[in-house]
Amino acid sequence: QSVLTQPPSVSGAPGQTVTISCTGTSSNIGTRSDVHWYQQLPGTAPKLLIYGNNNRPSGVPDRFSGSKSGTSASLTITGLQPEDEADYYCQSHDWNLRVGVFGGGTTLTVL
Amino acid sequence: QLQLQESGSGLVRPSQTLFLTCTVSGGSITSGGYSWNWIRQRPGMAPEGVGSIFDTGATTYNPSLKSRVNISVDRSKNQLFLQVTSMTAADTAVYYCARGMTLTPLAFDIWGHGTMVSVSS
Numbered sequence: 001q002s003v004l005t006q007p008p009s010v011s012g013a014p015g016q017t018v019t020i021s022c023t024g025t026s027s028n029i030g031t032r033s034d035v036h037w038y039q040q041l042p043g044t045a046p047k048l049l050i051y052g053n054n055n056r057p058s059g060v061p062d063r064f065s066g067s068k069s070g071t072s073a074s075l076t077i078t079g080l081q082p083e084d085e086a087d088y089y090c091q092s093h094d095w096n097l098r099v100g101v102f103g104g105g106t107t108l109t110v111l
Numbered sequence: 112q113l114q115l116q117e118s119g120s121g122l123v124r125p126s127q128t129l130f131l132t133c134t135v136s137g138g139s140i141t142s143g144g145y146s147w148n149w150i151r152q153r154p155g156m157a158p159e160g161v162g163s164i165f166d167t168g169a170t171t172y173n174p175s176l177k178s179r180v181n182i183s184v185d186r187s188k189n190q191l192f193l194q195v196t197s198m199t200a201a202d203t204a205v206y207y208c209a210r211g212m213t214l215t216p217l218a219f220d221i222w223g224h225g226t227m228v229s230v231s232s
């Protein structure tokens with residue numbers, strides 16, 4: 001069981017907006033630890049999508065945005081496109097475990 | 112453009128030691144104050160951090176693996192290394208190397224393609 005909790009799956013139609021939640025605790029997201037988000041297409045390495053809670057690396061469309069509040073974080077994808085169908089993972093540092101931890105992952109299906 | 116490429120033993124016998132190499136091209140492993148990391152992903156599961164090495168030479172390891180893991184670099188060859196001892200079937204995974212960003216070392220912005228490691232007799 002992952003330290004960071006994500007819904008196993010979400011879905012949306014093209015053009016719609018979806019939000020993926022990442023729930024942590026007072027030892028990880030609830031601290032000063034940043035939250036990062038990754039997108040993983042089948043058979044490929046994860047790709048950094050959001051870093052430092054709400055920053056996009058160069059080349060990531062502004063349809064992707066992140067936020068953090070309290071012990072939770074969210075990834076929002078607007079204007080869903082078929083190529084957004086992938087697994088999404090949140091990541092943060094856990095001060096009790098003294099290690100970076102990933103969420104269990106959310107599979108996004110574009111209907 | 113910076114690229115990372117993992118290589119090493121794809122099949123390891125139980126109780127033996129895994130050796131992996133990550134070759135960095137298109138840039139120097141010593142520049143920029145980045146962290147260099149190993150992450151693994153067991154079949155059907157989320158990624159899991161194995162450990163990191165920083166520009167100071169300091170290392171951190173996942174506590175669940177700490178006693179079995181060693182990460183090092185050869186700056187002259189621009190290579191990162193991973194050694195995991197006493198391998199078991201639970202260590203079967205795709206192993207990735209990745210660069211961590213300068214101000215947010217846990218944000219891995221460049222990844223290798225990964226190498227599948229199976230533990231079996």
